[in-house]
Amino acid sequence: MTDGADALRVKLEKLAASRGFLLPHHGALAAGAPALHDAYLRMYNALTVAPRVLTAHQRESVWLGILIAVEEHVGTHHLELFREAGGTESEAEALIALTGQATSLSAFRFAAKSFPDHLPALDPEKAYDRSVAALRGPLSEGTAHLMLLAVQAARGDRPGIAHHLRRGYALGLAEEAMVEALSYLMWPRGVNCFLEACEVWHDLMVARDVQPSQRFAVWRDLPGQGAFSATDGTRVAGFDVGAD
Secondary structure, eight states, X not given: OOHHHHHHHHHHHHHHHHHSOOOHHHHHHHHHOHHHHHHHHHHHXXXXXXXXXXXXXXXXXXXXXXXXXXXXXXXXXXXXXXXXXXXXXXXXXXXXXXXXXXXXXXXXXXXXXXXXXXXXXXXXXXXXXXXXXXXXXXXXXXXXXHHHHHHHHHHTOHHHHHHHHHHHHHHTOOHHHHHHHHHGGGTTTOHHXXXXXXXXXXXXXXXXXXXXXXXXXXXXXXXXXXXXXXXXXXXXXXXXXXXX
């Protein structure tokens, strides 16, 4: 075996020992794109391991909802981390039930739109919030809505995303906490899923539907956000230049 192969084996063995398991894509990246693998590990650590705003219990509650929503079977370590963070059987049951209940918001909206003469008193968002309250059991209201924000984003339900962003502001949740909950979707669902949720958020701020903090108002007010367009004479450039 060559020195390069020996070093690769040592690297993967160390990674497996530190994590307690090793998923097969690590081998592919480490062998075939080592620089990308190193960047991947740094991104993974910054995104899912290093503490940010959410407590460990909130973080793993959000992850459990995401795993159920996207039917991700290999994220079993998040169940172990949920336990380590004090998560209980009743909380797990509530998180699973709420994830399933997320689809009811679109069902309530459909019923209200399609049967107004028969259900004149039906308010889709209030009905949905009542169902969430009934199912969240021992979970805090904030934890339930952070998890459902991520779940609705995973489902691509833009009105659902908007609903839970509004609820987050109404509950006084930290904007950084909502960013963290949504950002986890970059792993199982891809960056575009996170991008689309942020687009909904930006639209809410621009419409003055939610009132952002000063820092988030900077994001709101920055012009020219959106997909590239050549109509104004600009050109695609600068992807290899780091921001100051």
